[in-house]
Amino acid sequence: MAAAISTDLQMITLTAPLALDSGKVLAEVRVAYDTYGELAADKSNAILIFHALTGDQFVARTHPVTGKPGWWERMVGPGLPIDTDRFHVICANVIGGCMGSTGPASLAEDGQPYAMRFPVITVRDMVRAQMALLDQLGIERLHAVVGGSMGGMLALVLAAHWPDRAARVLAIATTARHSAQNIAFHEVGRQAIMADPDWQGGDYYAGGKGPDKGLSVARMAAHITYLSEAGLTDKFGRRLQDRDAKSFGFDADFQVESYLRHQGIAFTSRFDANSYLYITRAMDYFDLAEEHGGRLAEAFAGATARFCVISFDTDWLYPTAESRAIVHALNAVAAPVSFVELSAPHGHDSFLLDVPALDRVVKGFIE
Amino acid sequence: MSLRADLAKIAQLVPDGVRVLDIGCGEGELMDVLRRERHVDARGLEIDPELVERCVSRGLSVVQGDADRDLADYPDAAFDVAILSQTLQTAQRPDYMLDQLLRIGRTAFVSFPNFAYWKMRVSLLVLGRMPVTRHLPVSWYETANIHHVTVEDFRLLLAAKGVTVEGCWFFAGGREIGGANANWRAEHAVFRLSR
Numbered sequence: 001m002a003a004a005i006s007t008d009l010q011m012i013t014l015t016a017p018l019a020l021d022s023g024k025v026l027a028e029v030r031v032a033y034d035t036y037g038e039l040a041a042d043k044s045n046a047i048l049i050f051h052a053l054t055g056d057q058f059v060a061r062t063h064p065v066t067g068k069p070g071w072w073e074r075m076v077g078p079g080l081p082i083d084t085d086r087f088h089v090i091c092a093n094v095i096g097g098c099m100g101s102t103g104p105a106s107l108a109e110d111g112q113p114y115a116m117r118f119p120v121i122t123v124r125d126m127v128r129a130q131m132a133l134l135d136q137l138g139i140e141r142l143h144a145v146v147g148g149s150m151g152g153m154l155a156l157v158l159a160a161h162w163p164d165r166a167a168r169v170l171a172i173a174t175t176a177r178h179s180a181q182n183i184a185f186h187e188v189g190r191q192a193i194m195a196d197p198d199w200q201g202g203d204y205y206a207g208g209k210g211p212d213k214g215l216s217v218a219r220m221a222a223h224i225t226y227l228s229e230a231g232l233t234d235k236f237g238r239r240l241q242d243r244d245a246k247s248f249g250f251d252a253d254f255q256v257e258s259y260l261r262h263q264g265i266a267f268t269s270r271f272d273a274n275s276y277l278y279i280t281r282a283m284d285y286f287d288l289a290e291e292h293g294g295r296l297a298e299a300f301a302g303a304t305a306r307f308c309v310i311s312f313d314t315d316w317l318y319p320t321a322e323s324r325a326i327v328h329a330l331n332a333v334a335a336p337v338s339f340v341e342l343s344a345p346h347g348h349d350s351f352l353l354d355v356p357a358l359d360r361v362v363k364g365f366i367e
Numbered sequence: 368m369s370l371r372a373d374l375a376k377i378a379q380l381v382p383d384g385v386r387v388l389d390i391g392c393g394e395g396e397l398m399d400v401l402r403r404e405r406h407v408d409a410r411g412l413e414i415d416p417e418l419v420e421r422c423v424s425r426g427l428s429v430v431q432g433d434a435d436r437d438l439a440d441y442p443d444a445a446f447d448v449a450i451l452s453q454t455l456q457t458a459q460r461p462d463y464m465l466d467q468l469l470r471i472g473r474t475a476f477v478s479f480p481n482f483a484y485w486k487m488r489v490s491l492l493v494l495g496r497m498p499v500t501r502h503l504p505v506s507w508y509e510t511a512n513i514h515h516v517t518v519e520d521f522r523l524l525l526a527a528k529g530v531t532v533e534g535c536w537f538f539a540g541g542r543e544i545g546g547a548n549a550n551w552r553a554e555h556a557v558f559r560l561s562r
Contacts (some may be wrong), residue, residue, distance in 0.1 A: 308423060327441045329429055334386070336410065336428040339421045357420055364424030 009064075009100040010034060014132045018095070026117040029110070031133045032100025033057050033092035036076060037084030039139075046139045047082060047366070048130065048166070049091040050147030050154035053222075053279055055272055056099040057091045060084070060255075065270045071352060074359075087143060092133055094154075096124040096278040101129070104274035105205060115274060116202035123150070123286045127157045131165065142367055144168035148351035149318070150279070153286050156326065159307070160288055161297040169303075170365055172310045172358075173351040175286035175322035176296055176329070182317065185225050186280040189218030193273045202274050215273040218266030223263050228314035228347030231353035232256060266356065296325060297332035307337040308365040312350040314343075338365065370396055371539045373429040373478040373557050376377040377450060379404055380476070380534070380559060385447035388412065388471060390434050391454035395422035402427070410446070412437065435459045438467040445471050456512040462524060469562050470528065478557040483517035483550045484539070500554075525560065533559040 011032035018026040034057040039046060049059055051071070056063075060077050076082045076089055093101035096118070104118040134142070145166045147155040152174025159169045175182070192200055196214030204210040224232075236256040240246065243253065252258040292298035307330050311323035320341045329359040330337040342357045344350035351358065370378060373396045381387060383405050389398050392411030401407045405530075411429035413419050422429035430437070434451075435458055449472025451464070458464040468475040480503055481487075490498035497507040505511075513523055518537075525532060537544050537553035544552055 121489065324432075324440075325435075331410075331430070331440060331445070332442050334445065335484075336408075337418070337430060338423045338428050339430040339432070340416050340423065342416060343432055357416070361420050361423050364420070364426075367426070 010294065011100050012136055012171065014129065015136065016132070018125070018129055018132065020119055020125045021122040022119055026095070026102065026119065029095060029129055029132075030100065030106070031092050031095070031102075031129055032048040033133060034059065035091075036089040037087050038058055039088035043139050043239050044143065045086065045089060045140070045299045046088045046134075046142050047144045048088060048142050049076070049082075049153030050127075050130075050145065051091060051094070051165075052147075052151050053283065054219075054267070055151070056097065056275075057093045058099075058146075059089065059091045067264075077361065079287040081359045082146065082366060083363075087366075090134075090137075090139075090229045092130050092264040094279065096121045096126065096275060096282060098272035103272065104202070104278055105272050108149075111204040112181065113203075115205065118274070118278060120281055120285075121278060122282050124157050124161060125330075126282065127154050127161070130154075131158075131162055134165070140165070142166040144170060146170040146362070146366075147171075147174070148169065148172040149174055149348065150283055152318075153283065153288075154322055156288055157312060159303050159305055163302045163304050166305050168308070168365065169305045170308045170310075170362065171323075171347055173312055173315050174319055174326075175318040176289060176326050178284050181324075183284045185221060185317075186284050188221050190277050190280060191279060192217035192221070196273075197263070199273065202268060202277075204273075207353075211273045212265075212268040215268050215271065215276060216261075218264075219271075220264040222258040223260060225317045226347060226349040228316070228345060229344050230314065234345065279337075296329035298331055300333050300335055301325060303330070303333060303335045305335070307335055309337065309339045309347070310349070310351075310361060311339075311341045312344050312346075312355075314345055315342055315348040315350065317348040370400060371556050372543065373536075373540050374452060376536050376538075376543065377452065377476045377478065378404065381407060381448055381450075383407070386410075386445075387448045387450060388441070388446040389452070390468070391416075391436070391452060391457075392422065392427075392429055394418050395425055395427045395429060396428050397450070397452065398422070399425060400438045400523075407448075425483050434464060434467075438464065438471065441467075441471045443470055444473055446473070448472050448474050448476065448485075450476045452476070453480065456514050456516055458514065461514050461516065462528070463530065465524070465530070465560075468559060473561065474533070475560045475561060476557060477521075478555060479516055479521065480512075480549065481518050481537075481553045481556050482515040483519065484554045485551045486554075488551075514533045518553060518556050521556070521558065525558075529562075531561045533561055535559070 014029040043354040093099040152171035193214035196211035199211035289296035311320040327339040344355040389411045398409040419431040487498040536557045537549045537554040
C-alpha cells in the first residue's frame with residue numbers, strides 16, 4: 001500500500017464545506033497544491049494545471065515519495081513552454097486523490113479513514129474544490145488552464161461551468177465524455193482491486209497490507225491503454241527478458257511482461273487503491289453533454305475563453321474524433337478555438353513525452 | 368509583410384469588424400492582416416498541422432481539418448464572410464464546397480488560378496504538356512490541384528447554381544488588371560459571391 005505521505009505538503013483547508021454533485025457534502029476539505037514562479041502583484045499571471053488520473057501536484061518538482069522528476073518537467077519551468085519566469089503555475093491534487101487532498105484515505109469526523117464511506121465524487125467536484133482554492137488564494141481570473149487526459153476533462157468543465165475564471169483553455173489528449181471502452185478498461189482495474197482479498201472492502205488502512213496485487217494489475221491494464229501498439233512493438237517487440245529461451249512457465253519471459261509488472265508494482269508505492277477506485281469512477285461518470293440532452297455545444301454556451309484542443313494520432317484511448325467533437329461544439333457557439341492533431345508515436349502518453357510540436361503549440365497558445 | 372495580390376484584394380474588401388472564416392488559411396497571413404487592420408474576428412481551417420502550429424503561435428484561432436469533410440461541421444450563417452483562397456481547385460467536389468461556403472458565410476470570397484491564362488494555353492498548345500508555372504509550380508502527378516478551372520468555367524458553375532456575383536477582380540504578374548478578356552489575361556481571379 002501507498003507509503004505514508006510526509007505532512008509538510010503545501011495545503012489549505014477550504015473555509016466552507018464542499019457541496020458535491022451527488023447531493024452529499026464534504027466538510028473540512030483539504031486541498032494540497034504546489035506552485036512555481038512568482039504571482040504578479042495584480043494576480044494576472046496565474047496558470048492552473050490540472051493533473052491526470054494518477055498524477056499529482058508535483059508538476060515540476062522531485063516527487064516526495066518516489067524521488068522521481070515531476071511529471072511535466074519538460075513543459076513547466078524557467079524558459080520552458082509554460083515559463084515559470086513569467087507565469088505563476090499552480091497545480092492542486094484532486095479531491096479523492098492521495099497526495100494530500102481530501103480523499104478516501106483521509107480521516108472522517110469519527111477519526112477513522114473514510115475508506116468506502118468517502119462520497120462518490122465527479123470531475124466537476126474536483127474542479128469545484130480547486131475553484132474554492134483559487135478563491136482563497138484571491139485569484140479571480142486565470143491567464144490559462146491547462147490539462148492533459150483527465151486534466152483536460154477538468155479544463156473543459158471549468159470552461160463550461162466557471163467560464164469567467166480563465167482566459168485560455170488548453171485541453172490535450174482528452175474527451176468530453178467517457179466512452180463505453182473507456183469505462184470498460186476502468187472497470188477491469190476496479191474489479192482487479194476489489195478482487196484482491198487484501199482490499200477488505202476498502203478497510204485496509206489500519207493493517208500494514210493493502211490490495212497491492214489488485215492495484216498493480218489495474219495499473220498494468222491501464223498502462224497498456226496509454227501506449228500505442230507500434231510503441232510497444234518498437235520498445236519491446238517479442239524480445240525475452242534476461243534469458244535466451246522461453247521458460248515454458250509463467251515467469252515474465254517477455255520484456256513487455258517484465259516492464260508491465262514493474263510499472264504495476266512501482267505504482268503501488270505511491271498510489272492509494274481506494275483513490276484509484278474513486279477517481280476512475282469520477283472519470284466514468286464524466287459526460288459534459290449529459291445535462292444538455294447530449295448537445296455538447298450547449299455546455300459551452302457561456303464560454304468566454306480562447307480554446308486550444310490537441311490530440312495525438314496514435315492515441316486510441318481518447319482518439320482524435322473525441323477532440324473533434326469538442327471543437328465542433330465550440331465552433332457551434334462561435335468560441336475561438338484552435339485544434340491540431342499532432343503526430344507522435346507514443347499513444348495517449350504522448351502528452352507527457354518528447355513531442356517538440358506539442359511544446360511549440362503550448363508555448364504559442366499560452367503566450 | 369506584403370500579401371499576395373489576391374489576398375491583399377480580399378483584405379481590402381472585407382468590411383471592418385465582421386466574423387471571417389478563412390478556409391485553407393495556410394500560415395494565417397491574411398487572418399493576421401484582417402485582425403490587425405480590419406479588426407475582424409478571424410477563424411481559420413487548415414489541413415497541414417505544421418501550418419496550424421504556426422497560426423496558433425501567432426495567436427490565431429485555427430482548426431486543423433480537411434475542408435472537403437469538415438466544413439459540414441460549421442453551423443449555417445456562422446460567419447459574415449467565408450474565404451476560400453487557392454483551395455477550390457484542390458477540392459474533391461468544388462461544387463459542393465461552394466455550397467458549403469455560401470451556407471456558412473453570408474458573403475464568400477473565392478480566389479483561384481485561371482487555367483485559361485494565355486501562357487498556359489500557349490504552353491499546352493506548343494509543348495503539348497501540362498503547364499508548370501509560377502502559380503501552378505508542381506507537375507501534374509504530384510499537384511494538389513485536381514480540378515483545374517478557368518474563369519469561364521467558374522462563371523458557368525455560378526450561373527448554374529444561381530449564385531450572385533457581387534464583384535470580381537483579376538490579376539496577372541502580381542498586379543491587378545481590368546476585367547476585359549479576363550479568361551485570357553488573368554493568372555488569378557477573385558470573386559465575391561452571395562446567395
